[in-house]
Amino acid sequence: MAMRQFKAESKKLLDLMINSIYTNREIFLRELISNASDACDKLYFKSLTDTSIGVKKEDLSIHISPDKDTRTLTVSDNGIGMTKEELEKNLGTIARSGSMDFKAENKNENIDIIGQFGVGFYSAFMVASKVTVISRAQGSDEAWKWESKGVEGYTLTEAEKDAPGTEIIMVLKEDTDGENYSQYLEEYTLVDLIKKYSDYIRYPITMYRQKSRQKPKPEDAGEDYKPEYETYTELETINSMVPIWKRNKKDVEEKDYNEFYKSRFNDYSDPLRVITSRTEGTATYTALLFIPGRTPYDYYTKEYEKGLALYASGVLIMDKCADLLPDYFSFVKGVVDSEDLSLNISRETLQKDNQLKLMHNSLEKKIKNELHAMLVNDREKYETFWKSFGRQIKFGIYGDYGMHKDLLADLLMFWSAKEQKYVTLDEYIEKMPEDQKCIYFAAGDENDRLAKLPNAQLVLSKGYDLLLCPEDVDEFCLQMMHDYKEKEFKNINSGDLGLETEEEKEAAKAAAEENKDLFEDIKTALKGKIKEVKANPTLKDHPMSLSSEGGLSMEMEKVLRKMPN
Ligand code: ADP
Ligand code: MG
Numbered sequence: 001m002a003m004r005q006f007k008a009e010s011k012k013l014l015d016l017m018i019n020s021i022y023t024n025r026e027i028f029l030r031e032l033i034s035n036a037s038d039a040c041d042k043l044y045f046k047s048l049t050d051t052s053i054g055v056k057k058e059d060l061s062i063h064i065s066p067d068k069d070t071r072t073l074t075v076s077d078n079g080i081g082m083t084k085e086e087l088e089k090n091l092g093t094i095a096r097s098g099s100m101d102f103k104a105e106n107k108n109e110n111i112d113i114i115g116q117f118g119v120g121f122y123s124a125f126m127v128a129s130k131v132t133v134i135s136r137a138q139g140s141d142e143a144w145k146w147e148s149k150g151v152e153g154y155t156l157t158e159a160e161k162d163a164p165g166t167e168i169i170m171v172l173k174e175d176t177d178g179e180n181y182s183q184y185l186e187e188y189t190l191v192d193l194i195k196k197y198s199d200y201i202r203y204p205i206t207m208y209r210q211k212s213r214q215k216p217k218p219e220d221a222g223e224d225y226k227p228e229y230e231t232y233t234e235l236e237t238i239n240s241m242v243p244i245w246k247r248n249k250k251d252v253e254e255k256d257y258n259e260f261y262k263s264r265f266n267d268y269s270d271p272l273r274v275i276t277s278r279t280e281g282t283a284t285y286t287a288l289l290f291i292p293g294r295t296p297y298d299y300y301t302k303e304y305e306k307g308l309a310l311y312a313s314g315v316l317i318m319d320k321c322a323d324l325l326p327d328y329f330s331f332v333k334g335v336v337d338s339e340d341l342s343l344n345i346s347r348e349t350l351q352k353d354n355q356l357k358l359m360h361n362s363l364e365k366k367i368k369n370e371l372h373a374m375l376v377n378d379r380e381k382y383e384t385f386w387k388s389f390g391r392q393i394k395f396g397i398y399g400d401y402g403m404h405k406d407l408l409a410d411l412l413m414f415w416s417a418k419e420q421k422y423v424t425l426d427e428y429i430e431k432m433p434e435d436q437k438c439i440y441f442a443a444g445d446e447n448d449r450l451a452k453l454p455n456a457q458l459v460l461s462k463g464y465d466l467l468l469c470p471e472d473v474d475e476f477c478l479q480m481m482h483d484y485k486e487k488e489f490k491n492i493n494s495g496d497l498g499l500e501t502e503e504e505k506e507a508a509k510a511a512a513e514e515n516k517d518l519f520e521d522i523k524t525a526l527k528g529k530i531k532e533v534k535a536n537p538t539l540k541d542h543p544m545s546l547s548s549e550g551g552l553s554m555e556m557e558k559v560l561r562k563m564p565n
Helices: 008-019 027-049 084-092 097-105 113-117 120-126 187-198 254-264 347-352 354-377 379-398 405-411 425-430 447-451 454-461 472-481 502-514 516-525 554-562
Strands: 062-067 072-077 128-136 143-148 154-159 165-172 205-214 229-237 273-279 285-291 308-312 315-321 333-338 413-416 421-424 439-443 466-469 487-491
Touching: 027 062, 027 072, 027 120, 027 165, 027 187, 027 254, 062 187, 084 128, 084 143, 084 154, 120 128, 187 205, 187 254, 254 273, 254 285, 273 354, 285 354, 333 354, 354 379, 354 405, 379 405, 379 413, 379 472, 405 425, 405 472, 413 425, 421 425, 425 439, 439 447, 439 454, 439 472, 447 454, 447 466, 454 466, 466 472, 472 487, 502 516
Parallel strands: 062 205, 308 333, 439 466, 439 487
Antiparallel strands: 062 072, 072 165, 128 143, 128 165, 143 154, 205 229, 273 285, 285 333, 308 315, 413 421, 413 466
8 A cells, every 4th residue: 555645735735734833723623514515515516417316405414523532533424525536636735836835925924824725624634643534425336545644645545435425534633731632522612613613504513412311200219219310412413504694684793704704715814894785676685795804815816716606595506606796896705695596507507597697786786885885984994995906996997998987986096195195086076176177197106206296296286186096007097987077087297287377388488499409409319209399387396207198198108018919
């Protein structure tokens, strides 16, 4: 029986995980239960289209059994199980390199990387010195045993198992001064952990519990009979099984929502905002949505997948249904549960489903309103949101030929050069002096450099505010909008701002006349690089400034030139 090696990266990560100090070792149970629940979901979902399976939802469950004699804790399920190949594939490789890099970059942060990277299974090694997985796949009559003591590798051998499903047997580590692993054999600790992390799991999580009861009174009991007690064990379902989104909002505490968010969506920080929604009518659904508290590490990359988990009457039918969310709200996480979807709907027919489109539209409105409410009522939080996801909203305005600009415009914020804080477009307009016609902005560089541009100084000297736009998408976004409430956006670096006084205009004319030859020489010297040399009467401390004419500013041209064709 040869020892198989983990893939090289897996080895590094596993080592990191086992040897790092986790404040939160207890989450291993949550991870294993989630996997068991996924396995039940998969089997149930399969049984809907494959009638030969004949599994009923009530048949599926997860069982936890501690055994002090052997110092083992076992988590078993009668879900879909794994074949030999699947055991090898799923448990032999840990995380992709992207995750490794991320962890390496964030060495000093005490983060819970397990949840983050879906390497949940390996968290068992935080508490176990040996992990044995015995699994039999649905539809197969052979079972396999995967066994590992950690980094050295694992073995895979044939095994016996009566029914399909998976059994994870952990030999708990010995207690040390600082670590108490034996607690994971105690009934009450396990009950606590299940209630804390896995209460919403929709399959029963059962465990035998010690109970005590009064023995029946013997018939010949005399006057002085004292009741006698005996202990017995009883199989009990520990979790309440009602999905958290189906519970009454007033019965759910914020920490429950936060816990659910973190475990379900693999984040290690609390969400910024929780959105609950129950609608009836054209689209009947219950939604529980979250705005993450920070930008996912892969958010602005191609790897990021948007989508909400979609349930049909409590059964998961798709983990990331992209059609429920517009791209500009792709940061939203959550679940949508609808009674209107038929259970055995296939992914293909789902895409054509009109119900989905109705839900999309209703969710879009809901999210927009919640974000706006956050802007109005909780500015600090909104700014945190804006720093993480504002860029995406700006892309939303620019994308699809500006189709969504009206929906998104009042979510925009920019840095005000005058007030040195974020302002919305409404706030900008409100403070405009009467003689100000346009909304001025400067784009394409860092804020403090933008504020020092000659034209920026000019605008500010008039008492007008100026929006500083350091991101490449900013200018595209504002150009696409063209105006806000009939106030046109004006890039201070494109063309003539028309802010000179009559006197200054006169002076410019004179200067142009006087320096005609010089200007011609400059133009010849910079042939092909510039179009024209002009006298600028409004320059104060600067010898010269560059500007462009027409729709495209120099900054935009720069961005466009960088883009692949
Ligand atoms: P994730 O759950 O994020 O995919 P894990 O490390 O927790 O990552 O699990 C890895 C994979 O192993 C799962 O995706 C699944 O395919 C398989 N797996 C783990 N536990 C079970 C189980 N109890 N039954 C069936 N498959 C499982
Ligand atoms: Mg998992």
